[in-house]
Amino acid sequence: MDSIERRRLLQALGAGGVALFAAARGAHAQEAARVLIHAKSSPEQVARMIRLADPRPGEVVVDLGSGEGQILVEYARAHPKIRAWGVDINATHVKTAIAWAKEQGVADRVQFFHRNAFDADLREVDIINMWVFPELSRLLRTRILAEARPGTRVVINTAAFSEEAPLGNWRPDVTDREGHAPVLLWYVPARVAGYWSWEFAVDQTRLVYDAVVYQQFQVIEGSARVGNRRESFGDTRLRGDQLAFSLDITLPEVGRTRHEYSGRVNGDQIKGSVRLAMGEGRKAELPWLARRTATSAWFRPTGVDLR
Amino acid sequence: MSAPRREADWSPAAGRRALLRALAAGAAGALPLAWIGPAAAQEYPTPFGPSAADAVARMVKLAAPRAGELVVDLGSGRGDILIAFARAHPGIRAWGVDINADLVRQATQAAQEAGVAERVQFFHRNAFDADLREADVINMWLFANLTRLLRAKILAEARPGARVLINGQLIGTEGILGNWRPDVIDREGTYPIMMWVVPARVDGYWSWELAVNGTKLVYDAILYQQFQNVEGTARVGNRRESFIDTRLRGDELTLGFDLTVPDLGRTRHVYTGRVRGDAIQGTVRLSTGDGRKVEVPWLARRTPSSDWFRPTGVELK
Numbered sequence: 188m189d190s191i192e193r194r195r196l197l198q199a200l201g202a203g204g205v206a207l208f209a210a211a212r213g214a215h216a217q218e219a220a221r222v223l224i225h226a227k228s229s230p231e232q233v234a235r236m237i238r239l240a241d242p243r244p245g246e247v248v249v250d251l252g253s254g255e256g257q258i259l260v261e262y263a264r265a266h267p268k269i270r271a272w273g274v275d276i277n278a279t280h281v282k283t284a285i286a287w288a289k290e291q292g293v294a295d296r297v298q299f300f301h302r303n304a305f306d307a308d309l310r311e312v313d314i315i316n317m318w319v320f321p322e323l324s325r326l327l328r329t330r331i332l333a334e335a336r337p338g339t340r341v342v343i344n345t346a347a348f349s350e351e352a353p354l355g356n357w358r359p360d361v362t363d364r365e366g367h368a369p370v371l372l373w374y375v376p377a378r379v380a381g382y383w384s385w386e387f388a389v390d391q392t393r394l395v396y397d398a399v400v401y402q403q404f405q406v407i408e409g410s411a412r413v414g415n416r417r418e419s420f421g422d423t424r425l426r427g428d429q430l431a432f433s434l435d436i437t438l439p440e441v442g443r444t445r446h447e448y449s450g451r452v453n454g455d456q457i458k459g460s461v462r463l464a465m466g467e468g469r470k471a472e473l474p475w476l477a478r479r480t481a482t483s484a485w486f487r488p489t490g491v492d493l494r
Numbered sequence: 495m496s497a498p499r500r501e502a503d504w505s506p507a508a509g510r511r512a513l514l515r516a517l518a519a520g521a522a523g524a525l526p527l528a529w530i531g532p533a534a535a536q537e538y539p540t541p542f543g544p545s546a547a548d549a550v551a552r553m554v555k556l557a558a559p560r561a562g563e564l565v566v567d568l569g570s571g572r573g574d575i576l577i578a579f580a581r582a583h584p585g586i587r588a589w590g591v592d593i594n595a596d597l598v599r600q601a602t603q604a605a606q607e608a609g610v611a612e613r614v615q616f617f618h619r620n621a622f623d624a625d626l627r628e629a630d631v632i633n634m635w636l637f638a639n640l641t642r643l644l645r646a647k648i649l650a651e652a653r654p655g656a657r658v659l660i661n662g663q664l665i666g667t668e669g670i671l672g673n674w675r676p677d678v679i680d681r682e683g684t685y686p687i688m689m690w691v692v693p694a695r696v697d698g699y700w701s702w703e704l705a706v707n708g709t710k711l712v713y714d715a716i717l718y719q720q721f722q723n724v725e726g727t728a729r730v731g732n733r734r735e736s737f738i739d740t741r742l743r744g745d746e747l748t749l750g751f752d753l754t755v756p757d758l759g760r761t762r763h764v765y766t767g768r769v770r771g772d773a774i775q776g777t778v779r780l781s782t783g784d785g786r787k788v789e790v791p792w793l794a795r796r797t798p799s800s801d802w803f804r805p806t807g808v809e810l811k
Contacts (some may be wrong), residue, residue: 269564276808301603303733303806326727326734329716333803355725374649399646403720408672410643415621418645421670486650489620491593 211332229319232344235370236316240342244268251304251327251458252276256284258296263293270343274302299320299411301409309334317353318344324353329406332357338376338427357404362424376405377428377452382483383492389463392440397484399476407432412485415492428452430459442466448475455479531748538797545635549661550578552687553633556680557659561585563630567595568621568644573601573614580610591619606674626651633659638670645671654694654769655744662686674721677743688758693722694745694769706780707757714801716761724749730803733807745769758782765792772796 228236230454242248242262246269250259262271275281284299304327315331317324322341331341345354346368352358359371380402382459386395398420400409407423413436420432434446443466450459457477464470545553553575559565563586565579570590580588584713601616623645628633629652634641641660650656660670663685668675676688697719704711715728716735724740730753739750751763760783767776774794780789 278808301808303808305806322736325736328728329802356723399650404674406673410646419639419642444514486647489622491595491618491620 199214199327206227222237228258228344229367230261230347231366232346232368232370233258235363235366236342236344237262237265239361239370239372240314240316242266242314244267245270247271247311248314248316249273249307249309249312250316251307252317252319252323253284253299254280255300256287258318259284259299260291260293262292262401263288263297266344270296272298272300274300274304274307275422276303280415287361304332309339310336312441313339315339316343317341318346321348321353324352324354328354328357331375335375337375338429339375341373341375342372343373345371360405374405374427376402376425377430378402379407379425379430379452379457382485383477383481384480385475387437387461387475389441389444389465389471392438394438396477397480397486399483399485415489417485425452430457439458450475450477506581527614545575545661545663546684547578548683549663549685549687550575552680553581553659554582556687556689557631557633557657557680559583559586559631562587564588564628565623565631565633566590566624566629567633568624568627569634569636570601570616571597571635573616575603576614576616577605577608577610579631580605580614581608587613589615589617591621591624593620595619601702609807618776622647626654627653630737631657631659635661635663642672645674649674652692654692655746658690659691659732660688660690661792663686677722691744691745693719693724693742694747695719696724696742696747696769696774699797699802700774700794701796701801704778704790704792706755706761706788706790709756712801713794714797716800717804722803727802728753730755732806734802739764747774755782757782758786759784767792 199200199242232335236258240248248259248269248271249263250271250273253259253275256273259271259273262269275284278301279466281301285294285342288294288297288299300493309331311391312335315335317327341354345353354373357373360374361372363370379400381400383398383400384396386393388394392412396411396413398409398411402406405425407425407430409420409423409432410417411434416437418434418436420434424430428451429449430452431449434448436444438444438448445464447462448459450457455478457475459475460472461475462472499807552725559579561583565586565588566596567576567588567590570592573590574787576588576590581587590601591600598616598618602611605611605614606617621636621640626648632648632652634644636644645767660716667689668679669740670688674690676692678689680687696717698717700715700717702713704713711730713728713730714728717724717726723743723745724742726740726749727734728737728738728751733739735751735753737749737751739748741748745768747767747769751765753761753763755761762781764779765776767774772795774792776792777789778792779789800804
């Protein structure tokens with residue numbers, strides 16, 4: 188793209204560039220990415236992305252479609268202890284971005300590569316930024332969900348895209364509407380769908396819990412069985428690998444008991460603690476260790492005796 | 495009607511009295527069965543109330559049972575629903591379970607009196623212990639939290655395409671099975687009748703080939719599933735696109751897809767097929783921008799990993 192085209196593009200963006208972006212969408216999104224996406228984010232949009240992502244020292248920040256490097260250079264200037272890398276399909280932009288990082292004195296921590304965003308290795312990253320066509324971000328979602336570790340944050344600037352589902356049915360965990368276009372944040376959820384089992388001893392009674400968990404991205408539903416009683420979870424929350432839910436259930440020999448579970452999902456285990464509130468104001472806090480099971484005793488016969 | 499309040503006496507006797515009062519008063523929609531609360535749902539049988547005749551007729555119509563199908567009622571009470579199904583459709587079989595032995599006896603007798611006893615049976619059994627593997631239609635009218643819990647059993651056990659019917663009278667609406675939303679809602683009467691179709695499992699990696707214009711095209715697809723809602727993407731060569739106009743109803747899957755195909759240009763694909771475990775079999779209709787149309791067979795197979803993820807490179811053509 189020569190400088191006249193670039194000026195025209197920026198003018199169009201300034202004058203409501205959505206139409207121009209929209210014109211290049213659909214059939215040509217993957218081709219158009221090469222020429223259009225380097226348009227600059229407004230500085231306040233970038234500041235909001237950084238604030239929402241809230242990087243901690245030592246974290247790795249990635250930009251898929253890094254253009255002229257503006258976003259990652261700003262991250263590095265705002266947070267001296269982070270490392271960052273970006274990929275772009277346009278070799279000229281990658282060169283420009285490298286030069287910009289040097290000029291701003293952050294080249295030791297910020298690198299840019301001429302690479303397809305679909306080929307970026309997302310396994311060790313903490314924050315993934317995107318400002319690309321929604322068609323592309325929806326496709327890149329597949330790669331993020333398959334590869335990024337639970338807890339990785341995804342930040343999307345929606346400026347110039349009048350679209351609030353850039354990751355499809357995976358809805359944002361946080362939406363910042365402070366500026367002229369929403370900035371959206373997701374936490375990659377741990378996989379918790381399936382069967383889990385754990386046990387406690389309460390008042391010398393050994394209690395075995397068999398749970399069935401359903402998951403739609405970060406939205407969790409589930410139920411557990413203890414003895415012949417089953418109840419649904421309440422107040423479920425999954426953020427990255429942090430899982431919390433409550434369970435009100437009548438325990439054999441103990442009676443109606445409220446459970447508040449919170450723990451960290453690590454593959455086929457969940458480790459944390461549970462706070463119990465039993466009858467007559469009795470409370471307890473116990474360690475909680477749940478294990479994934481191949482089948483579930485949730486489904487074993489119940490009988491017709493309701494007590 | 496004075497609806498019992500949250501801070502009501504939770505003793506068994508008080509709970510039972512409140513239920514009977516509510517039922518006697520006709521329990522107009524203001525008092526859902528959900529009210530009795532989780533504590534009591536498994537301590538007591540769901541109170542029995544016969545369904546209104548017009549509601550039963552609507553349920554039979556919505557389920558549209560075909561000859562040879564098996565209709566199940568979880569919480570069958572006096573059997574009126576299954577007897578109505580059997581009378582309307584002489585080709586079906588039906589069984590119901592109820593936790594109340596006395597109601598099971600009454601239902602058995604009612605089936606005999608209605609002359610359908612050879613096709614309609616009732617058992618004294620916990621709904622959680624019913625075997626749903628062969629059921630075509632599953633009807634439920636129970637405490638809201640029991641209904642929600644039985645969802646786990648239905649999704650784990652019933653075959654794809656089984657229909658779940660719930661009369662919305664007193665027990666709430668679309669959220670009664672949690673985030674699994676109804677496929678069809680009949681709002682013709684006072685209360686909605688809701689129907690769900692148990693979805694096949696399509697989540698995961700799939701692969702297939704098509705020969706188009708003498709060119710072999712390999713499709714590597716990834717499907718995401720939230721009950722009957724399906725999203726996904728496929729890769730052909732170095733191009734990836736998202737599926738559009740997806741639909742999953744039981745084991746019948748439809749996927750739309752737009753892709754630039756060598757020599758044909760931008761080509762709309764409409765896949766329709768039937769999910770059979772680790773295979774999907776059906777057809778795909780291809781239509782090009784210049785109006786050419788072709789229909790070819792489609793056979794997709796599940797794969798443990800996906801070439802969708804293999805490197806793409808920086809050459810976009």
